[in-house]
Amino acid sequence: MQMISFGMMSLSLKSELTYFTEIARRANPNEFTCFRFSPATIHPVTQLVSGEKFDHMKDCWLKAEFKIPTIVYDRCFYTNDPASKQAMAIVKWLKNKGDITFLGNGLPNKWAIYEVLSKSSLSPYIPKTILAGSGKDVIAQLEEMKNAVLKPIFGSGGAGIYKIEKSGREFEISADLGGRLSTKTFHSTSETVDWLDNLFSKKEYLMQPYIQLSDSQHYPFDIRVLLQKDNEEKWIVRGKGIRRGSKDGILSNLSTGGEILPFEEYANSLNIRTKRFILHELEEILSKLPGILEASFPRLFELGVDIGVSKDHALWVLDTNSKPGRKVITSTNPDQKEVLYKAPLEYARVLSEILPEREEQHL
Structure with missing residues (x-):
């Protein structure tokens, strides 16, 4: 059995440390070698990376120099600064290399996503933009x-x-x-x-x-759903949670002072007909959305979807994110943590089985 070289990439080695460590701990050392690195630490000439390798015996990351891993889990969050722009250029170069596979690809900007979704069967759920x-x-x-x-x-x-x-x-x-x-x-x-x-x-x-997306107490809220591919390449809903913003505010984002509530608490507060309707609409959106995106953009591994519910109980897809956070899901469904740590490894295993076929096609 060939070892899988699995690299977890972030802009800074400070970010996603806990998440990457928990993933590496669950990787079978006879099957995976886990690395973490930043795109800026790839040497353009030697194409070696200065980063860290996970040591199972010592249960920690150790400084190492290594070849670019064959499977890369990209968790880089770009802003407008020069370091981000440099990293974006390096990642673009990596994606064009035939011998490296990304676990999932980033989605483009909100406008490009809108253009695809507004022409799809989900158009009734997409706000005019x-x-x-x-x-x-x-x-x-x-x-x-x-x-x-x-x-x-x-x-x-x-x-x-x-x-x-x-x-x-x-x-x-x-x-x-x-x-x-x-x-x-x-x-x-x-x-x-x-x-x-x-x-x-x-x-x-x-x-x-502006769609009024607030609950009966005038708190803005939305439903955050995390989807990931399993080891059969099927999209699975890992969990749903409610993000609730400040009273009379306009956003439910956690970074603007929001709080997290269990989805069941919200669903059970609705009358039976409304609850049935909203669950059915959610199912409709979530069963179609990943396929529509993957038909227009490169392959994905995970998706964070934000869905608003207006006063008349209409559902609106507010945002789709290919590098979602896990906070809403792990705080409302703590039993899912284990699944979330193992999921990237299981999907990497799926991709590594496809790789030899792909290599043959290149010959």
Whole structure:
């Protein structure tokens, strides 16, 4: 049996340390050699990596230099800084190498995902989205939408999201800052346009109608679902949880002061008909979504899906993330931790069995 060289990659060796260690502990040392590294530590000439190798006897990571692992689990979270841009270029190069397989590939930006989902059978669940090109565009759209949400095309964790509404001749722009709602009022269209143009000069934005996604106590909330592929390449729902934001806030993101609640608690608070309807709609979305994405984008291993429920119990797919966190799932379904630590290894095993066939095709 051939050893599987399994590399876990993050931008910094500080991030995902606990997760990577728990995965490595569960890897059979007769089958896997586990490494962790950052893309920046690959030497371009020798193509050797300076990183760490897991030692089962000592139960710890030891500094090591090694060949680029054949299977790579990419958990890099990119921002706009130079280090991220350099890492992105290196990862792109790695993906073009024929002898390296990524456990799953990252999804592109929110706009590219919207273009695929809005033309799919899930289009009824996808909020109408437009590119916010300029302040003038946004003001024109507000005539139709009244209230809207502005989201960065490249973004996660609720950072940089604004709600904008028009009331009479005034415009109000709000953001959730650390669990506190901060609102700015503009008394003229030109003032609002200037502020928006300044915002769009730093980042590209999307605009969507503002959908009231709050519970009966006026807390914004959404359903976070974690899906992963099992060892038969079937998509499995690993768990569901509720993320609830601050009272009267606009976001349920945990980074903006939200809390986590068990999904069952929410489901059991609904009347029987509503509960049955929501569970059926969820099933409909989750059974189709991964396949639709994989038909347009490279293969995935895991997905975090955020689903909002509006006042009239309509479900909306708010976000899909190919590098999801596990916090919502492990805090509401602690018994799933073991499964989550083993899943990347089991899928790596599946891919390693496919690899020899792929190599033959290249010959």
